[in-house]
Amino acid sequence: xxxxxxxxxxxxxxxxxxxxxxxxxxxxxxxxxxxxxxxxxxxxxxxxxxxxxxxxxxxxxxxxxxxxxxxxxxxxxxxxxxxxxxxxxxxxxxxxxxxxxxxxxxxxxxxxxxxxxxxxxxxxxxxxxxxxxxxxxxxxxxxxxxxxxxxxxxxxxxxxxxxxxxxxxxxxxxxxxxxxxxxxxxxxxxxxxxxxxxxxxxxxxxxxxxxxxxxxxxxxxxxxxxxxx
Amino acid sequence: xxxxxxxxxxxxxxxxxxxxxxxxxxxxxxxxxxxxxxxxxxxxxxxxxxxxxxxxxxxxxxxxxxxxxxxxxxxxxxxxxxxxxxxxxxxxxxxxxxxxxxxxxxxxxxxxxxxxxxxxxxxxxxxxxxxxxxxxxxxxxxxxxxxxxxxxxxxxxxxxxxxxxxxxxxxxxxxxxxxxxxxxxxxxxxxxxxxxxxxxxxxxxxxxxxxxxxxxxxxxxxxxxxxxxxxxxxxxxxxxxxxxxxxxxxxxxxxxxxxxxxxxxxxxxxxxxxxxxxxxxxxxxxxxxxxxxxxxxxxxxxxxxxxxxxxxxxxxxxxxxxxxxxxxxxxxxxxxxxxxxxxxxxxxxxxxxxxxxxxxxxxxxxxxxxxxxx
Ligand SMILES: Nc1ncnc2c1ncn2[C@@H]1O[C@H](COP(=O)(O)OP(=O)(O)O)[C@@H](O)[C@H]1O
Ligand SMILES: [Mg+2]
Numbered sequence: 001x002x003x004x005x006x007x008x009x010x011x012x013x014x015x016x017x018x019x020x021x022x023x024x025x026x027x028x029x030x031x032x033x034x035x036x037x038x039x040x041x042x043x044x045x046x047x048x049x050x051x052x053x054x055x056x057x058x059x060x061x062x063x064x065x066x067x068x069x070x071x072x073x074x075x076x077x078x079x080x081x082x083x084x085x086x087x088x089x090x091x092x093x094x095x096x097x098x099x100x101x102x103x104x105x106x107x108x109x110x111x112x113x114x115x116x117x118x119x120x121x122x123x124x125x126x127x128x129x130x131x132x133x134x135x136x137x138x139x140x141x142x143x144x145x146x147x148x149x150x151x152x153x154x155x156x157x158x159x160x161x162x163x164x165x166x167x168x169x170x171x172x173x174x175x176x177x178x179x180x181x182x183x184x185x186x187x188x189x190x191x192x193x194x195x196x197x198x199x200x201x202x203x204x205x206x207x208x209x210x211x212x213x214x215x216x217x218x219x220x221x222x223x224x225x226x227x228x229x
Numbered sequence: 230x231x232x233x234x235x236x237x238x239x240x241x242x243x244x245x246x247x248x249x250x251x252x253x254x255x256x257x258x259x260x261x262x263x264x265x266x267x268x269x270x271x272x273x274x275x276x277x278x279x280x281x282x283x284x285x286x287x288x289x290x291x292x293x294x295x296x297x298x299x300x301x302x303x304x305x306x307x308x309x310x311x312x313x314x315x316x317x318x319x320x321x322x323x324x325x326x327x328x329x330x331x332x333x334x335x336x337x338x339x340x341x342x343x344x345x346x347x348x349x350x351x352x353x354x355x356x357x358x359x360x361x362x363x364x365x366x367x368x369x370x371x372x373x374x375x376x377x378x379x380x381x382x383x384x385x386x387x388x389x390x391x392x393x394x395x396x397x398x399x400x401x402x403x404x405x406x407x408x409x410x411x412x413x414x415x416x417x418x419x420x421x422x423x424x425x426x427x428x429x430x431x432x433x434x435x436x437x438x439x440x441x442x443x444x445x446x447x448x449x450x451x452x453x454x455x456x457x458x459x460x461x462x463x464x465x466x467x468x469x470x471x472x473x474x475x476x477x478x479x480x481x482x483x484x485x486x487x488x489x490x491x492x493x494x495x496x497x498x499x500x501x502x503x504x505x506x507x508x509x510x511x512x513x514x515x516x517x518x519x520x521x522x523x524x525x526x527x528x529x530x531x532x533x534x535x536x537x538x539x540x541x542x543x544x545x546x547x548x549x550x551x552x553x554x555x556x557x558x559x560x561x562x563x564x565x566x567x568x569x570x571x572x573x574x575x576x577x578x579x580x581x582x583x584x585x586x587x588x589x590x591x592x593x594x595x596x597x598x599x600x601x602x603x
Binding site: 057062063083084085086088090092094099100102105106108110112113114115116120123124159162163221 | 231516
């Protein structure tokens with residue numbers, strides 16, 4: 001089902017990532033190494049508190065590792081402009097959506113575009129297209145509070161795609177959803193991946209989500225173990 | 230969506246807080262522009278006296294910074310008139326009197342010689358002008374007449390002496406409208422300063438700066454111990470003007486900082502309660518610079534509303550203030566137009582004063598911590 005990572009140069013690579021949190025001497029990660037090929041869908045599972053979010057933050061340039069390095073297109077992240085990396089190369093989806101409550105769906109989707117390559121006149125039409133792509137073309141003027149939980153997460157997915165990133169990172173994207181909405185989000189992500197050739201790394205507790213992935217890693221004792229087979 | 234739309238939405242999202250903050254800023258800004266406006270008008274009112282009478286130089290005792298503290302010998306007038314370049318000269322003696330029963334603590338008394346150039350720009354509203362032969366006769370400025378309820382043809386006690394009010398006048402200068410004019414000889418007698426004057430006003434043959442400068446030097450040389458100043462310098466050097474400037478400046482500074490603290494409070498509150506949103510912005514790649522612009526933009530929007538509202542309050546407030554008789558004597562109800570840009574400038578200053586720290590704080594949030602924030 002998937003090529004060996006060595007067959008294609010990886011889009012994203014983690015080498016010996018360790019993360020210590022100074023307060024409380026927590027060692028969240030102890031040496032995680034994974035490589036994600038372009039277009040690949042990777043699921044990361046593990047019990048709560050094992051460091052999944054920490055790993056995703058390191059991959060997404062939201063935090064820096066204590067040891068080891070993350071490489072994107074074979075470039076170490078430490079040498080990159082991280083704001084630019086997050087704005088243009090990475091789309092983030094969070095468990096609790098993090099939509100801006102005062103803005104409509106259409107406006108929320110445009111938030112990352114302030115730092116992206118899209119000229120201003122094209123932002124609104126593009127946001128509108130993205131919302132249609134996630135099946136919300138009739139809800140674009142609604143504010144988050146006026147949308148169902150599942151719809152909110154779809155707005156968040158559309159927002160993650162705002163600057164056409166190559167990489168989608170999602171932290172328990174279905175964790176707050178009922179099972180129907182969960183299925184819809186899984187189907188949506190699978191479809192987007194097919195249509196856009198997105199590379200996805202998804203942290204999940206859900207066996208359904210994990211099953212849809214090309215490869216599955218489990219975090220145990222601060223290390224990542226391939227549990228695909 | 231425009232960046233400015235985002236700013237506007239954030240500001241309008243909390244209408245009550247926005248309105249209260251803008252109102253606070255408006256009060257601070259209006260206090261400043263009213264005070265500065267009054268002080269500027271005060272200065273301008275003085276200048277208007279000299280300009281409307283065509284007075285070029287003012288001669289007082291050297292070292293006196295205030296009309297009331299100067300004293301010269303009246304006898305130098307004849308020689309002064311003969312100096313080359315002098316077109317006209319008039320002596321003036323100034324004092325203040327109180328009308329306790331009318332709550333007027335310090336009314337300006339001008340001792341002038343009937344028919345002198347000082348009467349230019351003085352228009353008689355009722356009664357007649359002062360005549361050179363008058364002794365116990367006075368003219369009342371329009372506002373003083375109003376405040377005293379005294380009119381031409383009536384008797385009036387001034388500092389223990391009874392005068393006949395021969396006329397009521399109006400002048401281009403607000404100060405003269407609040408003053409009374411009497412023959413200089415009478416004032417000299419009342420003050421026990423026979424043959425003494427406060428100073429002389431001089432009209433020059435040429436008002437060119439170079440000619441005036443030369444005349445100034447000639448006058449000072451001819452009369453050692455005197456100082457001749459162009460009207461403008463004389464006004465800006467006056468102690469009362471300087472005092473009014475200093476008071477306006479100090480109060481303005483205090484109001485400005487109070488406004489700044491109000492702005493700081495509102496903006497800090499705004500970023501604290503939006504910590505998660507700010508974390509999200511950074512997480513999706515917003516640069517620190519853009520977050521700073523967002524917060525400063527919001528404080529600027531507040532300040533802009535405050536400035537406009539402040540101008541409105543100032544205009545209304547000043548009108549209300551001049552309804553009181555004591556204020557009406559020396560406060561012009563019209564603000565000088567130059568204070569409006571000052572209000573805007575203050576708005577910019579306030580948005581920087583109150584917005585900079587919250588903006589920097591917002592920009593330096595750690596996105597992950599901020600997203601976790603409850
Ligand atoms: N900022 C932090 N400071 C200290 N400890 C932290 C911090 N963030 C996470 N941790 C700790 O690191 C471990 C991993 O956290 P996290 O990556 O959020 O786990 P998961 O997402 O798998 O639940 C946990 O024990 C958590 O308490
Ligand atoms: Mg987590």
